[in-house]
Amino acid sequence: MSLSSLSQSAETGQKLAVLYAPIAAELAETERVFAEELGSRFPFVQLLVDHCADFRGKRLRPALVLLTGQACGQLTASHPVLAAVVEMIHTATLVHDDILDEAMVRRHAATVNAEWGNETAVLLGDYLFTHAFHLAASLESTLACRWIGRATNLVCEGEMQQVHNRGNLDLNEDDYFAIIRGKTAELTAVSCRLGAHYAGADEGVVNALENYGRDLGVAFQIADDVLDIWGEERVTGKSLGTDLEKQKLTLPLIRLLATSDAATADRVRRLLVESSAENRRELRPYLEGSGALDYAWQRAQRSVAHALNALDVLPDSGAKTILRTMAQYVVRRTS
Amino acid sequence: MSLSSLSQSAETGQKLAVLYAPIAAELAETERVFAEELGSRFPFVQLLVDHCADFRGKRLRPALVLLTGQACGQLTASHPVLAAVVEMIHTATLVHDDILDEAMVRRHAATVNAEWGNETAVLLGDYLFTHAFHLAASLESTLACRWIGRATNLVCEGEMQQVHNRGNLDLNEDDYFAIIRGKTAELTAVSCRLGAHYAGADEGVVNALENYGRDLGVAFQIADDVLDIWGEERVTGKSLGTDLEKQKLTLPLIRLLATSDAATADRVRRLLVESSAENRRELRPYLEGSGALDYAWQRAQRSVAHALNALDVLPDSGAKTILRTMAQYVVRRTS
Numbered sequence: 001m002s003l004s005s006l007s008q009s010a011e012t013g014q015k016l017a018v019l020y021a022p023i024a025a026e027l028a029e030t031e032r033v034f035a036e037e038l039g040s041r042f043p044f045v046q047l048l049v050d051h052c053a054d055f056r057g058k059r060l061r062p063a064l065v066l067l068t069g070q071a072c073g074q075l076t077a078s079h080p081v082l083a084a085v086v087e088m089i090h091t092a093t094l095v096h097d098d099i100l101d102e103a104m105v106r107r108h109a110a111t112v113n114a115e116w117g118n119e120t121a122v123l124l125g126d127y128l129f130t131h132a133f134h135l136a137a138s139l140e141s142t143l144a145c146r147w148i149g150r151a152t153n154l155v156c157e158g159e160m161q162q163v164h165n166r167g168n169l170d171l172n173e174d175d176y177f178a179i180i181r182g183k184t185a186e187l188t189a190v191s192c193r194l195g196a197h198y199a200g201a202d203e204g205v206v207n208a209l210e211n212y213g214r215d216l217g218v219a220f221q222i223a224d225d226v227l228d229i230w231g232e233e234r235v236t237g238k239s240l241g242t243d244l245e246k247q248k249l250t251l252p253l254i255r256l257l258a259t260s261d262a263a264t265a266d267r268v269r270r271l272l273v274e275s276s277a278e279n280r281r282e283l284r285p286y287l288e289g290s291g292a293l294d295y296a297w298q299r300a301q302r303s304v305a306h307a308l309n310a311l312d313v314l315p316d317s318g319a320k321t322i323l324r325t326m327a328q329y330v331v332r333r334t335s
Numbered sequence: 336m337s338l339s340s341l342s343q344s345a346e347t348g349q350k351l352a353v354l355y356a357p358i359a360a361e362l363a364e365t366e367r368v369f370a371e372e373l374g375s376r377f378p379f380v381q382l383l384v385d386h387c388a389d390f391r392g393k394r395l396r397p398a399l400v401l402l403t404g405q406a407c408g409q410l411t412a413s414h415p416v417l418a419a420v421v422e423m424i425h426t427a428t429l430v431h432d433d434i435l436d437e438a439m440v441r442r443h444a445a446t447v448n449a450e451w452g453n454e455t456a457v458l459l460g461d462y463l464f465t466h467a468f469h470l471a472a473s474l475e476s477t478l479a480c481r482w483i484g485r486a487t488n489l490v491c492e493g494e495m496q497q498v499h500n501r502g503n504l505d506l507n508e509d510d511y512f513a514i515i516r517g518k519t520a521e522l523t524a525v526s527c528r529l530g531a532h533y534a535g536a537d538e539g540v541v542n543a544l545e546n547y548g549r550d551l552g553v554a555f556q557i558a559d560d561v562l563d564i565w566g567e568e569r570v571t572g573k574s575l576g577t578d579l580e581k582q583k584l585t586l587p588l589i590r591l592l593a594t595s596d597a598a599t600a601d602r603v604r605r606l607l608v609e610s611s612a613e614n615r616r617e618l619r620p621y622l623e624g625s626g627a628l629d630y631a632w633q634r635a636q637r638s639v640a641h642a643l644n645a646l647d648v649l650p651d652s653g654a655k656t657i658l659r660t661m662a663q664y665v666v667r668r669t670s
Contacts, residue, residue, distance in 0.1 A: 044499045045492055096461060100454040119435040119498045122457055126431060126464060127491035133468040134484025142472040145480045149469025156462035157380055163454045164379045 016058065019325065022318050023066040029080040030062045034087060037135045038128070048112065048124050055094050055106050061086040061191045063326075064216075068195030068209045071311075071319035078139055078198045085136045085144065086191045089152055092128035093159075093187075095121055100163065101242060144194060151190035158182020167247040169257065169269050176254055177218070180225075185217030208313040212323065215307035219330045222300040225250035229284075230293060244280045247272060251299060253283075256292040264290075301331050351393065354660065357653050358401040364415040365397045369422060372470045373463070383447065383459050390429050390441050396421040396526045398661075399551075403530030403544045406646075406654035413474055413533045420471045420479065421526045424487055427463035428494075428522075430456055435498065436577060479529060486525035493517020502582040504592065504604050511589055512553070515560075520552030543648040547658065550642035554665045557635040560585035564619075565628060579615045582607060586634060588618075591627040599625075636666050 020027060038049045062083035069075045097103070098111040099121050105111065113121040129152070136144045162179045165171050192213030196206045228243045229252055243250050253272070257265050268286055271279040287293050307327040314320045355362055373384045397418035404410045432438070433446040434456050440446065448456040464487070471479045497514045500506050527548030531541045563578045564587055578585050584592075588607070592600050603621055606614040622628050642662040649655045 040492060042492060042496055045495050048495070092461075096457050099457055117498075118453065120495060122431050122434055122460075123491050123495045123498065125457075126427075126460070127488060127495065129461060129464050130468075130484055130487035130491060133465075133480055134488055137472075137477040137480035137484055139477065142474065142477050142480065145468055145472035145477065149465055149472055152465035153462060153469055156458050156465060157375060157377060160380050160383070160455060160458045160462065161377055163452075163458065 019322055020059070020063055022322070023063065023070060023075075026066045026075055026080050026083070027059060027062060030059075030066070030083040030087065033080055033084040033135070037084065037088070037131055045127070048116070048120065049127075051109065051115070052091055052095055052112060052124065052128075054109050056087060056091060057107055059087070060220075060326075061090050061187060064188060064191040064213060064323075065195040067319045067323050067326075068192045068213075069199040071314050071317055071323060072196045072199040072201035072205060072209070074199060076198055078144075079195065081135060081139060082144060082194045082198060083191075085132045085148060086187060086194070088128050088132035088135065089148065089155075090187060092125045092132065093155060095128065096125040097159075099125075100159075101246070103242075143197070147190055147193060151186040154182045154186040158184075158186070162248065165249070169247075169249065169272060171249040171254060172258070173251070173254055176249070176251055180218055180221040181214065184221040184224075185214045188217035188220070189214035205313050208310045212307045212310040212327070215303040215310065216327050216330065219300045219303035219307065219327070222251055222296055222303070223330050226252060226293060226296050226300070229253075229287065244272070244283070245275055247275060251296040252287050252292045255295045256287055256290050259290060259292065260286075297331065304328065304331050354657055355394070355398055357657070358398065358405060358410075361401045361410055361415050361418070362394060362397060365394075365401070365418040365422065368415055368419040368470070372419065372423070372466055380462070383451065383455065384462075386444065386450070387426055387430055387447060387459065387463075389444050391422060391426060392442055394422070395555075395661075396425050396522060399523060399526040399548060399658075400530040402654045402658050402661075403527045403548075404534040406649050406652055406658060407531045407534040407536035407540060407544070409534060411533055413479075414530065416470060416474060417479060417529045417533060418526075420467045420483060421522060421529070423463050423467035423470065424483065424490075425522060427460045427467065428490060430463065431460040432494075434460075435494075436581070438577075478532070482525055482528060486521040489517045489521040493519075493521070497583065500584070504582075504584065504607060506584040506589060507593070508586070508589055511584070511586055515553060515556040516549065519556040520549045523552035523555070524549035540648050543645045547642045547645040547662075550638040550645065551662050551665065554635045554638035554642065554662070557586055557631055557638070558665050561587060561628060561631050561635070564588075564622065579607070579618070580610050582610060586631040587622050587627045590630045591622055591625050594625060594627070595621075632666065639663065639666050 017024075035053070038053075040046045040049065065083040065086060066075060066079055069079045094106065095112050098106060099113045099118050102113075103111050104114040111121070112124055132148070133145055136148055158179050158181065161175075162183060165175065165179070189210045190213070193206055193210040196209040201209070225243060228250070242248075244253075249272075253268075256268060260268060264286065268283065271283050304327050308324060311320055311323055311327075352359075370388070373388075375381045375384065400418040400421060401410060401414055404414045429441065430447050433441060434448045434453050437448075438446050439449040446456070447459055467483070468480055471483055493514050493516065496510075497518060500510065500514070524545045525548070528541055528545040531544040536544070560578060563585070577583075579588075584607075588603075591603060595603060599621065603618065606618050639662050643659060646655055646658055
C-alpha cells in the first residue's frame with residue numbers, strides 16, 4: 001500500500017493514529033493553529049476554508065516537521081506553527097492543482113472549482129498561500145519565511161514545467177526528476193529541514209534530514225504516478241489514468257518509450273496522442289511486458305533506500321523509527 | 336485624467352518620469368531587484384516572467400514606498416527591496432485577476448491566460464506571490480513579511496467577497512467599501528506604511544501615511560469603477576463596461592438603485608440582469624440623470640481630501656508635494 005492511499009479507509013486512519021501517537025498533542029496543536037490563522041469575518045470565506053480543511057488526509061508534511069524535530073531533540077512552540085504553515089502551503093497547491101486538473105472530487109468531497117468555480121478556487125489558493133507566509137512571519141526570525149519561500153518557488157517552477165511539457169512525448173528522465181523534485185519533493189524536504197533546525201540540530205544533521213525529505217518526496221511521487229496508471233480506483237480513492245488523459249508523461253512511460261524498438265515506440269506514441277479509455281487500456285500490456293513499471297518501482301525503492309541512509313546521522317529513537325516506517329510505506333504496493 | 340489612464344500614452348509616460356524624478360535612482364534599483372529575484376533557470380518560466388513585467392505601468396505602489404520613505408527621512412537599502420516586493424504582489428494579483436475577468440489584453444499585450452492558458456496563469460501568479468515573500472524575508476526582521484502577509488490576506492478576502500457578490504443587486508455601500516478597501520486599498524496602504532516605517536518614522540506618522548495610502552487606494556478604485564462605466568476606451572486603453580457585463584455592482588449603480596423610485600429601480604435591475612451592450616448603453620442616462628455618477632466622484636474626492644489631510648503630519652518636502660499631486664491626479668476626470 002502506498003502512502004497516497006494510506007488514509008483512504010478507517011483502518012488506515014487507525015494505522016496513522018498509531019504511527020503518529022508520539023506527536024498526537026503537537027498535531028492537535030497544529031490543527032488549532034491552522035484553524036485559528038484562517039478564520040475570516042466573512043462567512044463565505046470561512047465556509048471555503050472549512051471545506052478545504054477536509055481535503056487534508058495524511059498530515060504527511062506536518063508529521064515530518066514534528067517527527068524530524070523530535071528525532072533531533074526537543075520540539076518547541078515553533079514546531080506546530082511551522083507544521084501548520086507547510087500544511088497551508090500544501091492545501092493551497094491542492095486547491096490550485098484541482099483547477100489545473102479540472103478535478104471534480106477530492107477525498108470524497110467536491111473540489112472548490114467544481115463547487116464554487118475557478119475564480120473562487122484561484123483566490124482561495126492565494127488566501128492560503130499568503131496566510132502561510134503571514135503565519136511563518138509570526139516566528140522570531142525570517143529564516144522560516146525565507147526557506148519556505150524558496151521551496152514554494154521551486155514547487156511552482158516544477159508545476160509550470162509540468163504544464164509546459166504536457167503532450168511532450170520526448171520528455172526524458174532528467175526532465176521528469178527535475179519536475180517532481182520541484183513540485184513534490186521540495187515541500188517534504190523543507191518540512192524536514194525546518195523540523196530539524198528548530199530542534200537545534202547542527203547543519204550536517206539539518207542537511208541530512210532535508211535529503212531524507214527530498215528522497216521521500218521523490219519516491220512518493222513516483223509511487224503516485226505508477227498508481228495513477230496501475231492502481232485500483234477502489235483502493236486509492238482517486239480517479240486514475242488522469243496523467244495519461246492529460247498527456248503527462250511519467251516515469252513508466254518515459255522508460256517504455258526509451259527502451260522500446262522503433263515500431264513499438266511509434267505504436268505507444270499513437271496510443272498516447274489519441275488518448276481514450278480504450279487506448280489507455282491498450283497501453284497496459286506494453287508497460288507490464290517491457291518491465292517499465294518494475295523499473296519505476298525500483299527507482300522509487302532506490303529513493304527510499306537513500307532516504308533511509310540519510311537517517312543514519314540520527315541516534316536511535318521512537319521518532320527515527322517512525323520516519324523509517326514512513327519511508328518504507330511509500331513503496332509498499334497496493335495489492 | 337485618472338491615474339488609471341496616466342501611463343497610457345507617451346505624453347503621460349513623460350509626466351510620470353517628471354513626477355518620479357526624485358526617486359529615479361531607487362526606482363531603477365527596484366527594477367533590478369525585481370528582475371533578479373524572478374530569474375529562472377527554466378527558459379519557459381523566464382519567458383513568462385519577462386512577459387508579465389510589461390503589464391506594470393504606473394509603478395504606483397513602488398513609488399508610494401519610495402516617496403513616503405523620502406518624505407519621512409532617508410531612504411535605506413531596504414526601500415527598493417520593499418518596493419519590488421509590493422510590485423511583485425501587485426503583478427501576481429493582475430495575472431490572477433485576468434483569469435477571473437477572462438481578460439484577453441492588458442496594456443496592449445496578451446494576458447498570460449490568453450496566451451498560455453489558465454493553468455500557466457494560476458501557477459505564474461503563485462510563483463510571483465511566493466517570490467514576493469521570499470524576497471521580503473531577505474530583510475532583517477519578519478516585520479515586512481508579517482505586514483505584507485496581512486495586507487495580501489485582506490486583498491484576497493476582498494476579491495473573494497467581490498466574486499461571491501457578483502450578481503447580487505442588493506449589495507450596499509458598506510459592502511462595496513469593505514470590498515474595495517480589501518482588494519485595492521490594503522496594498523497601497525501597506526506600501527506607505529512600509530515606506531514610512533523603514534525610513535524611521537514614529538508610529539503616529541506611520542499610521543497617518545498608512546491612512547493616506549488607504550484613502551488614495553479607495554479613491555483610485557472608485558475612479559476606476561466610474562471610468563469602467565463612463566470612460567472612453569481610446570483614452571483608458573482598457574475594454575470598458577466589464578463590471579456591468581460581469582454583474583459586478585459598483586458605487587454609481589449602488590447609488591442609483593438606492594435613490595431611484597421603485598419603477599426605475601425595477602427597470603435598472605432588469606437592464607443589469609439581462610446584460611447586453613445595448614442594455615448597458617440604456618443604463619447611462621439613468622446614471623447621469625440621477626446624479627449617481629456625480630455622487631461617486633464626490634465620494635472619491637472625499638477620500639482624496641482625507642488622504643491629503645493625512646499628509647499634514649509631514650514637514651514640507653519635495654516628496655510630500657509629489658504625494659499630494661498623486662492623490663489629486665486620481666480624481667481628475669478624463670475629459
